[in-house]
Amino acid sequence: MTRIRTVALLLACLALPGCGALLSEGSSAAAGIGGASLAEAVGANAAATTGIGLGVQAGARAGLQYAQRRSRNAAQLRLAAVAGPLEVGGVTRWDTDHSLPIEPEERGEVTxxxxxxxxxxxxxxxxxxxxxxxxxxxxxxxxxxxxGTIWRWATAEPATERWGSLQ
Known part of the structure; x- marks a missing residue:
């Protein structure tokens, strides 16, 4: 029952924009608790329980970081697609529409x-x-x-301030 509540809380968090830190820490904590529960269910000792909990927690964190990288890649592709047809000096608006709200929606202008x-x-x-x-x-x-016909992001390292350490 506790796992169901934890999963429900994480899914509810996904519906809220701008809760990346809560999502990161919440998924990490939930994974640690879930891993410890799993270890306890199979009768592991305290050291094994801790190891399993930490392993599951690391896996959950890596999964969230993967999803964040994909979301940032989608934002970069969207920006490239909007800017590609522009001539030098041309200006247009751009915005993002993330399918999973793990990153905030963004908007602005590009030239x-x-x-x-x-x-x-x-x-x-x-x-x-x-x-x-x-x-x-x-x-x-x-x-x-x-x-070919698609404009792609070609910058090797976007600004760390903008994209964080997960490029």
Whole structure:
């Protein structure tokens, strides 16, 4: 019954925007408790129970980080798709629409400041803003490149401040 309540709490948290820290710590704690319960059920001693709990906790944390990386990749692809058709100097709005709310929805403006092209290489340097709450804007630069008909994020390391350590 405790596991059902824990899972229900985590699912409820997914419905709330901006609860990334709670989700991270909550899933980690729930995984640790679930792992300890599993170890107790199979009759493991205290050391084994702790080890299993920590292992399950690490797995849950790695799973959440994987989901965050995928969400950030989707945001990058969305921004590249919006900026790709722009000519140098063109400005347009962009936004994200995450299928799982583990990252906040974002919006802003993007402009192409330079085109880099040679042979089959077709890239653009972009400057984009991210509008926050309360109204404030942060600015970032990136490079996008055409891959066939699709524009993709080509910057090796986005700003750590923006994407965190999970790039």
């Amino acid at each position: 192409v400041v330079r085109r880099i092209a040679a042979g089959d290489l077709d890239c653009k340097e972009i400057v984009f803003s991210v509008e926050g709450d309360p109204p404030a804007r942060a600015f970032y630069t990136a490079t996008i490149c055409r891959d």
